[in-house]
Amino acid sequence: MQKNDIGVIGMAVMGRNLSLNIANHGYHVSIFNRTATKTKQMIAKNNHKNIFPYFQIQDFVNSLSSPKCILLMVKSGKPTDETISTIIPYLNSGDIIIDGGNSFYKDTIVRYQLLLKHEIRFIGSGISGGEYGALTGPAIMPGGSKKAYDIIFPILKKISAKFNEEPCVSYVGPDGAGHYVKMVHNGIEYADMQLISETYCILKKLLNLSNKNISKIFDTWNQGELNSYLIEITKNIFTKKDNSGEYLIDIILDEAVGKGTGKWTCQEALSLNQPLNIITESVFARYLSSLKSQRMLASQILAGPNIAPIVYNKEDFIEKLRQALYLSKIIAYTQGFAQLSSASKKYYWNLNCSNIAKIFRSGCIIQSSCLHEIVKIYKYDNVIINLLLSPIFQEIANKYQHSLREVVSYSIMQGISIPAFSSAMTYYDGYRTEKSSANLIQAQRDYFGAHTYKRYDKAGIYHTNWIKE
Numbered sequence: 001m002q003k004n005d006i007g008v009i010g011m012a013v014m015g016r017n018l019s020l021n022i023a024n025h026g027y028h029v030s031i032f033n034r035t036a037t038k039t040k041q042m043i044a045k046n047n048h049k050n051i052f053p054y055f056q057i058q059d060f061v062n063s064l065s066s067p068k069c070i071l072l073m074v075k076s077g078k079p080t081d082e083t084i085s086t087i088i089p090y091l092n093s094g095d096i097i098i099d100g101g102n103s104f105y106k107d108t109i110v111r112y113q114l115l116l117k118h119e120i121r122f123i124g125s126g127i128s129g130g131e132y133g134a135l136t137g138p139a140i141m142p143g144g145s146k147k148a149y150d151i152i153f154p155i156l157k158k159i160s161a162k163f164n165e166e167p168c169v170s171y172v173g174p175d176g177a178g179h180y181v182k183m184v185h186n187g188i189e190y191a192d193m194q195l196i197s198e199t200y201c202i203l204k205k206l207l208n209l210s211n212k213n214i215s216k217i218f219d220t221w222n223q224g225e226l227n228s229y230l231i232e233i234t235k236n237i238f239t240k241k242d243n244s245g246e247y248l249i250d251i252i253l254d255e256a257v258g259k260g261t262g263k264w265t266c267q268e269a270l271s272l273n274q275p276l277n278i279i280t281e282s283v284f285a286r287y288l289s290s291l292k293s294q295r296m297l298a299s300q301i302l303a304g305p306n307i308a309p310i311v312y313n314k315e316d317f318i319e320k321l322r323q324a325l326y327l328s329k330i331i332a333y334t335q336g337f338a339q340l341s342s343a344s345k346k347y348y349w350n351l352n353c354s355n356i357a358k359i360f361r362s363g364c365i366i367q368s369s370c371l372h373e374i375v376k377i378y379k380y381d382n383v384i385i386n387l388l389l390s391p392i393f394q395e396i397a398n399k400y401q402h403s404l405r406e407v408v409s410y411s412i413m414q415g416i417s418i419p420a421f422s423s424a425m426t427y428y429d430g431y432r433t434e435k436s437s438a439n440l441i442q443a444q445r446d447y448f449g450a451h452t453y454k455r456y457d458k459a460g461i462y463h464t465n466w467i468k469e
């Protein structure tokens with residue numbers, strides 16, 4: 001009996017489209033879903049000659065050639081553990097499980113260890129690109145067993161997105177590294193989206209622009225250094241009308257939700273002592289947006305300025321806004337990559353940030369032109385302490401910081417909430433401050449808690465009795 005090359009478990013949006021992608025590249029794919037109707041629907045809709053449905057887990061696993069390779073595309077957390085438990089009894093030493101869901105990296109580390117005991121090779125892989133990317137070419141961030149990666153690489157290479165014919169997939173690092181990189185990718189995505197939505201707010205409220213004009217501005221920006229997938233889709237969003245003829249963007253409720261990967265990134269930043277403030281503010285901004293009824297009440301009670309729209313030199317301000325957005329975006333990526341470097345040291349992952357930036361260049365949600373610069377910067381110096389210190393970004397920062405300052409000050413004076421822009425500015429100024437105010441914090445800590453402090457004028461650790469003269 002003919003055996004298939006790979007099995008996919010989970011026939012929701014990602015698993016379905018990845019199965020089709022793999023099958024389109026000539027591989028024979030076994031598919032399985034906990035609820036059989038989904039598998040039947042998949043087959044009814046896509047009767048692909050290379051896809052073979054199974055309705056019993058044992059038949060599904062037995063349909064695969066050795067070493068058996070099974071890609072899990074199920075909900076992260078308990079469903080992933082339950083699925084792994086159901087297939088373990090049918091797997092042999094050397095078989096491979098790839099978890100392509102958005103699993104928390106610490107869960108991936110636990111699963112890696114568990115499967116090691118069963119001599120099953122495990123890959124925890126971030127997969128980005130959504131429904132379309134899964135079908136046409138996602139960005140893939142595999143971590144875990146290098147041996148398993150080498151076996152599965154020919155398939156991953158074929159199904160991944162390509163940038164200048166280079167596949168957007170490479171081995172990231174051991175145990176949880178792949179899912180960690182995907183988590184930070186998602187964190188950066190949160191920041192990118194928040195910055196763009198604040199830009200929209202400014203264009204709409206401070207410049208009084210129509211949806212059509214906002215779309216044109218994003219279109220123009222997409223031709224230059226801001227070129228990215230998110231700017232591209234944003235441009236399209238502003239022209240979409242619903243059946244009633246109204247612009248859809250004006251009907252969509254302003255309550256943003258998320259699935260938790262942004263929150264994980266921030267929690268990790270806290271545990272690594274990393275100043276990840278743009279991503280964190282972006283997560284908080286979603287939480288604030290969800291307090292819709294409170295915001296409606298507060299809008300009637302709490303005072304603020306009446307917005308005075310910009311009437312003169314609109315073009316100048318729009319250019320400043322573009323520069324502010326680009327610099328803030330660079331700072332968000334800087335913070336995300338600094339976190340990757342810090343995690344790499346802590347977990348001994350030896351992450352190659354240039355290769356990671358290469359994976360992000362196509363197929364994924366944060367694909368953007370600035371990644372080409374990041375690839376170059378890390379290729380030249382994989383241990384650079386902060387991307388803003390690289391000659392390329394240094395020059396942009398020095399040129400654009402005035403614009404960011406002006407956009408932030410003006411928006412604040414007009415009462416427009418811009419958490420991501422203002423935290424980009426604050427980080428920038430904090431990072432370039434030689435002498436900060438933290439000396440006072442140290443003095444206070446020593447005053448009330450005898451926590452000690454260091455001095456400029458001499459080495460050592462000191463404590464002062466602040467009360468006694």
Ligand code: NBP
Binds near residue numbers: 009074
């Ligand atoms: P979902 O995240 O919505 O998960 C649905 C799938 O999980 C279905 O196949 C469902 O089977 C299965 N499942 C559940 Br729920 N509980 C299960 C259990 N206890 N045992 C076995 N299977 C179970 O699907 P998705 O949006 O396609 O995403 C799949 C993975 O990829 C997730 O981890 C997601 O975070 C990640 N991801 C999603 C995207 C995206 O754009 N959607 C992008 C990148 C990564 P059922 O049909 O029997 O309920």
